[in-house]
Amino acid sequence: MKRVAIVGGGWAGLAAAVKASQLGHQVTLFEMAQQLGGRARSLAPTDAGPRLDNGQHILIGAYRQCLSLLETVGVDPDRAFLRQALRLRYPRHEGLRLPPGPPLLSFVRGILSYRAWPLTARLSLLRTATAWLLRRFECAPKLSVAELSAGLPAIVRKELIAPLCVAALNTPAEQASAAVFLRVLRDALFSGRGSADLLLPKLPLSALLAEPAAAWLSARGVDIRLNTRVQDLGPCPGGWRVEDQSFDQVILACPSTQAATLCAELAPEWATLAGALRFEPIITVYLRSPGTRLPAAMVALQESAEAPAQFAFDLGQLGHAPGLFAFVISGAAAWVAHGLAASGESVLRQAVAEFDWQSPPQIMRVLAEKRATFACTPGLQRxxxxxxxxxxxxxxxxxxxxxxxxxxxxRSGFCAAEQL
Ligand SMILES: Cc1cc2nc3c(=O)[nH]c(=O)nc-3n(C[C@H](O)[C@H](O)[C@H](O)COP(=O)(O)OP(=O)(O)OC[C@H]3O[C@@H](n4cnc5c(N)ncnc54)[C@H](O)[C@@H]3O)c2cc1C
Incomplete structure (x- = not known):
């Protein structure tokens, strides 16, 4: 048994704490916020309305480690998610949709039967996907998604590659790593039945993992210290000192910027790599319109210079408050520069133009996570x-x-705990 400190209680830190505890270690979890969950958490409830998340999250069936973690802490994925085969539904028409079945077969059938694209476009996508398959979904590290897909018809790039890329990598196709994009495609298409399914949370994010994980960890004697920001980390005889306490091993599960600061003198090369990562923001605009229902729980939108959101979610259909909607702007650097008020107003205009509303939609909240994800660019050294x-x-x-x-x-949380 080792005394293990975990610094940061986001999904990585919680995964590490659960795994380390299962392996029999004595775990102390430090979290600087007053709640666990990190970048995937619910906001504190207010009297003014329903509990909101810091941003809409979606998972896919291939996220097996997430599902395993949820099951370990007692969350039943069948009850926690609305699970549906990959479907791009637009406000006024059905888009590409994969029928249920073995992923590869369902991909081929879905593409061939999608008559909104000319046959030449469908065949071109199948030819290109076969070429990716033959190369085992690997490519040169320096290639961007835009370069990778340059040979595809414009309609396929606009209606499939661009939205998938920004949804999965939160980085526009021109700047996104083709190698990472192909890896996500490979896992979605080849890691078994249901791997390409979309999993839309029916629970607030904190009820999905942070709260059940906290209960699970506390029941196993894990010492969870909220409101505790670690600022002092250094070696001590036989291990590491975190603030004024000594441990055999430490897992830094805080974001790269904080980890780089904590390690600047201890491990300068590592800290330089971590400190060099750049970030992409995500903006979530919550709208309210009593009585309105969108044509599906998740609707794809055509992004343009005036219409920023790529996806809209009808939270009422996901078991949250009816008449509540989340519009998501991924890769939102340009919109953050315009300002939150302007972004919210642009989304509102986009929403009014795209959907039929039973009552005039109103902006409830505009949230920006400026460091939502690292910019997943070609050749990135992590x-x-x-x-x-x-x-x-x-x-x-x-x-x-x-x-x-x-x-x-x-995955990284599990992996770090297994190395202890
Ligand atoms: C708006 C938004 C939408 C997203 N959508 C999706 C999606 O649809 N699908 C998807 O898979 N991913 C999505 N992501 C990405 C996903 O949320 C992150 O990849 C994931 O939450 C990162 O978890 P983490 O544990 O690595 O880091 P974090 O969640 O950042 O956790 C780090 C924790 O460390 C704590 N901390 C920092 N410094 C210290 C310190 N010195 N001492 C103690 N504690 C400290 C922080 O408070 C935080 O709780 C989205 C992210 C955002 C922001």
């Missing part, structure tokens, strides 16, 4: 999990196959 002997990093940014996602965070 810091490894090992910082120094007995000092590990966990987080969505740590070197691995995935972009900044819940699955990347959970």
């Amino acid at each position: 810091p490894p999990a090992r910082i120094a002997p007995g000092l590990w990093a966990a987080g969505d940014y740590v070197d691995g196959p995935y972009p900044a996602t819940l699955e990347g965070a959970v």
Whole structure:
């Protein structure tokens, strides 16, 4: 049994704490906020309305480590998510939709039967996907998604590649890493039945993981210290000192910027890599319109210079308050520069133009997470999990196959705990 400190209680830190506890270690979890969950959390409830999340999250069936973590802490994925085969529904018409079945077959059938695209476009996508498959979904590290898909017809790039890329990597196709994009596609299409399914949370994010995980960890004697920002980390005989307490090993599960600051003198090379990562923001605009229902729980939108959101979610259809909607702007750097008020108004105009509303929609809240994810660019060098002997990093940014996602965070948390 080792005394283990985990710094940061987001999804990576919680995954690390659960795994380390399962492995029999004595765990102390430090979290600077007053709640666990990090970038995937619910906001504090207010008297003014329903509990909101810091931003809409979606998972896919291939996120197996996330699902396993949820099951471990007692969350039943069948009850926690609305699960549906991959479907791009637009406000006024049905888009591409994959029928249920083995992923590869369902992809081929879905594409061939999508008559909104000319046959030449459908065949071109199938030819290109076959070429990716034959190359095992691998490509040169320096390639961007726009370069990778340059040979595809414009309609396929606009209606499939661009929205998938920004949804999965939160980085526009021109700047996004093709190697990481292909890896996500590979896992979605080839990691078994249901791997491409969309999983839309029916619970507030904190009820999805943070709260059940906290209960699970507390019941196993894990010492959870909220409101505790770690600012002092250093070696001590036989291990590491965190603030004024000594531990055998430490997992830094805070974001890359904080980890780089804590390690600046302890591991300067690692800290330089971590500190060099750049970020992409996400804006979520919550609208309210009693009586309105969107044509599906998740609706894809055509983004343009005036219409910023790429997806709209009808939270009423997901078991939250009816008449509540989340509009998401991923890769939102330009809109953050315009300002939150202007972004909210643009989304409102887009929403009014795209949907039929039973009552005039009103802006409830505009939230920006300026460092939502690292910018997943071609050839990006990400810091490894090992910082120094007995000092590990966990987080969505740590070197691995995935972009900044819940699955990347959970995988890295499990992996760090297994190294202890
Ligand atoms: C708006 C938004 C939408 C997103 N949508 C999706 C999506 O649809 N699907 C998806 O898979 N991913 C999505 N993501 C990304 C996903 O949320 C992140 O990849 C994931 O939450 C990162 O988890 P983490 O544990 O690595 O980091 P974090 O969640 O950032 O956790 C780090 C924790 O460390 C704490 N901390 C920092 N410094 C210290 C310190 N010195 N001492 C103690 N504690 C400290 C922080 O308070 C925080 O709780 C989205 C992110 C955002 C912001």
